[in-house]
Amino acid sequence: MDEADIVVIGGGSGGSAAAGRLAERGYRVALIEAGGHNVHWQVRMPGGFAIGKEGTNWKFETEPQQGLNGRRGYQPRGRGLGGSSAINAMLYLRGAPWDYDNWASLGCHGWSWDEVLPVFRRAEHNIRGADAWHGDQGPLWVSDQRYAHPASLAFVQAAGQLQHPVNDDFNGERIEGFGLYQVTQRGGERWTAARAYLGDGTPPANLHIVTDAVVERVLFEDGRAWGVAYRQGGETRTIRAGGGVVLAGGVFGTPQTLMLSGIGDPAELAEHGIATRIARPAVGADLQDHVDYVAVFEADDTSLFGKSMRGNLNAARALWRWFRKREGGFTTPFAESGGFLTTDPAAPAPDIQFHFVIAMLEDHGRVPVPGHGFSCHACVLRPESRGNVRLRSADARDAPRIDPAFLTDDRDMATLKRGVRAMYRILETPPIADWKGRDRYPIDLADDDALERLIRARADTIYHPVGTARMGSDADAVCDPQLAVRGVERLWIADASIMPRLVSGNTNAPSIMIGERAADFVGAALG
Numbered sequence: 438m439d440e441a442d443i444v445v446i447g448g449g450s451g452g453s454a455a456a457g458r459l460a461e462r463g464y465r466v467a468l469i470e471a472g473g474h475n476v477h478w479q480v481r482m483p484g485g486f487a488i489g490k491e492g493t494n495w496k497f498e499t500e501p502q503q504g505l506n507g508r509r510g511y512q513p514r515g516r517g518l519g520g521s522s523a524i525n526a527m528l529y530l531r532g533a534p535w536d537y538d539n540w541a542s543l544g545c546h547g548w549s550w551d552e553v554l555p556v557f558r559r560a561e562h563n564i565r566g567a568d569a570w571h572g573d574q575g576p577l578w579v580s581d582q583r584y585a586h587p588a589s590l591a592f593v594q595a596a597g598q599l600q601h602p603v604n605d606d607f608n609g610e611r612i613e614g615f616g617l618y619q620v621t622q623r624g625g626e627r628w629t630a631a632r633a634y635l636g637d638g639t640p641p642a643n644l645h646i647v648t649d650a651v652v653e654r655v656l657f658e659d660g661r662a663w664g665v666a667y668r669q670g671g672e673t674r675t676i677r678a679g680g681g682v683v684l685a686g687g688v689f690g691t692p693q694t695l696m697l698s699g700i701g702d703p704a705e706l707a708e709h710g711i712a713t714r715i716a717r718p719a720v721g722a723d724l725q726d727h728v729d730y731v732a733v734f735e736a737d738d739t740s741l742f743g744k745s746m747r748g749n750l751n752a753a754r755a756l757w758r759w760f761r762k763r764e765g766g767f768t769t770p771f772a773e774s775g776g777f778l779t780t781d782p783a784a785p786a787p788d789i790q791f792h793f794v795i796a797m798l799e800d801h802g803r804v805p806v807p808g809h810g811f812s813c814h815a816c817v818l819r820p821e822s823r824g825n826v827r828l829r830s831a832d833a834r835d836a837p838r839i840d841p842a843f844l845t846d847d848r849d850m851a852t853l854k855r856g857v858r859a860m861y862r863i864l865e866t867p868p869i870a871d872w873k874g875r876d877r878y879p880i881d882l883a884d885d886d887a888l889e890r891l892i893r894a895r896a897d898t899i900y901h902p903v904g905t906a907r908m909g910s911d912a913d914a915v916c917d918p919q920l921a922v923r924g925v926e927r928l929w930i931a932d933a934s935i936m937p938r939l940v941s942g943n944t945n946a947p948s949i950m951i952g953e954r955a956a957d958f959v960g961a962a963l964g
């Protein structure tokens with residue numbers, strides 16, 4: 438295919454939703470994705486460690502982080518259809534209503550909670566059925582967990598003992614409280630955005646999917662995007678886009694493609710020999726991410742996920758159950774329970790989120806630990822630190838330079854300290870305290886300096902970077918509230934990069950909501 442009405446770059450959470458919805462409207466859509474189809478059982482099986490499978494993860498590393506004692510952080514990002522929804526933990530969260538009202542107050546007209554809620558509902562197929570907050574007719578399946586480990590429930594009960602509210606729906610009337618997360622699964626399988634929106638292996642005739650193809654740049658004529666150049670099988674090819682181009686390469690891919698297409702900070706573009714088409718320093722700026730501390734505990738109970746003879750036997754049984762019935766331990770998202778807590782009384786919404794994980798997580802699970810145990814994350818929901826994404830070279834195949842600037846703003850450290858202390862209060866309360874976890878990193882929590890040292894030595898991302906092509910009505914914004922890139926015609930963005938502020942929760946459902954809205958805006962512009 439060398440011509441389409443609309444070319445979508447990137448088949449991740451936002452790109453799948455945008456491409457699928459535009460195809461439903463009857464446009465001839467071409468979707469160009471750097472990775473493969475992601476149909477392997479390890480991607481379908483929720484506990485299949487898709488993140489570690491060859492070809493599914495870009496495995497980015499950050500620049501050395503001053504706020505993390507000079508360490509480099511890890512930035513996994515999904516590659517292949519489904520994008521990060523093919524490797525994520527599947528937790529279904531939208532953030533707090535305040536987040537979207539705040540976007541609107543920052544000039545993102547049309548993005549208040551009341552305006553985005555119908556789009557979340559339209560996207561959603563919640564197996565609990567529809568109500569004022571949920572939809573049950575959308576393509577994105579949202580399920581209750583088929584299996585939850587007793588320790589995950591014990592964590593929730595312990596929070597309840599401390600008078601924190603128990604919440605069985607973080608996307609309902611209120612976000613505060615503790616409970617089990619709902620997951621983007623269908624019938625015990627991971628339900629990626631690609632499975633939801635791209636026909637689950639059988640795309641409609643007017644949706645053409647090109648895989649293993651890295652987009653190099655957007656092509657322009659007279660200030661209008663008319664196509665895309667991409668690299669596939671050692672050759673550069675072009676595809677025409679009669680109606681326009683939608684960027685959905687994600688928080689790192691989208692600013693990279695914009696810069697390679699001449700839209701960015703002129704000084705930086707010049708450094709790489711790229712002629713400036715539009716001077717827009719906000720491209721690649723404003724990177725925000727949920728900085729996170731993980732506490733890790735060893736425990737005697739071998740039903741927790743872990744490496745041992747018993748653990749291998751459990752895994753073999755669980756595999757068999759999953760292959761036979763799509764049930765059992767491998768339907769786990771690993772981060773089974775958690776909660777939202779307001780640690781600063783002046784905060785407009787919860788400022789800390791917890792994820793309780795039924796395994797010991799060292800270095801994002803990349804370092805195997807013998808034995809069994811559990812982990813608990815505390816992350817800062819609305820960080821003040823701002824980082825950036827820059828080009829490493831003018832070659833689209835080179836990973837961009839990623840600098841989240843974690844913990845460079847002291848307010849984030851103060852919030853994270855409150856979060857870690859609150860987390861330990863819960864972990865020291867029965868019934869979770871009865872699991873007798875041995876803390877792998879014990880310190881005196883009353884010692885402020887020791888806590889800060891521990892955080893700087895161990896904190897990193899919990900995988901929600903956003904903001905590198907921010908939306909707004911101001912002259913500096915990268916795209917306008919209809920997601921159209923400012924200064925050119927027929928170019929839109931449909932992914933997490935447009936978020937002007939990080940939402941107070943996980944970012945897959947919000948990225949899908951953005952993709953849905955992009956399809957609306959492109960459809961309205963093209964008529």
Ligand SMILES: Cc1cc2nc3c(=O)[nH]c(=O)nc-3n(C[C@H](O)[C@H](O)[C@H](O)COP(=O)(O)OP(=O)(O)OC[C@H]3O[C@@H](n4cnc5c(N)ncnc54)[C@H](O)[C@@H]3O)c2cc1C
Pocket residue numbers: 446447448449450451452469470471472488513514515516517518519520521522524525526527528529530650651652653685686687688690691694833899900901902931932933934943944945946948
């Ligand atoms: C390990 C992990 C766990 C997470 N857990 C959760 C969770 O439990 N719940 C939740 O809500 N969120 C979670 N998230 C975050 C969430 O999945 C992401 O925020 C969301 O998927 C981002 O969507 P996106 O459309 O912006 O980008 P992505 O889904 O990352 O899609 C970008 C796509 O563009 C492609 N691409 C990039 N550059 C190019 C190019 N030049 N040419 C062609 N294609 C290109 C990529 O290969 C990718 O497929 C997690 C993320 C990770 C990495």
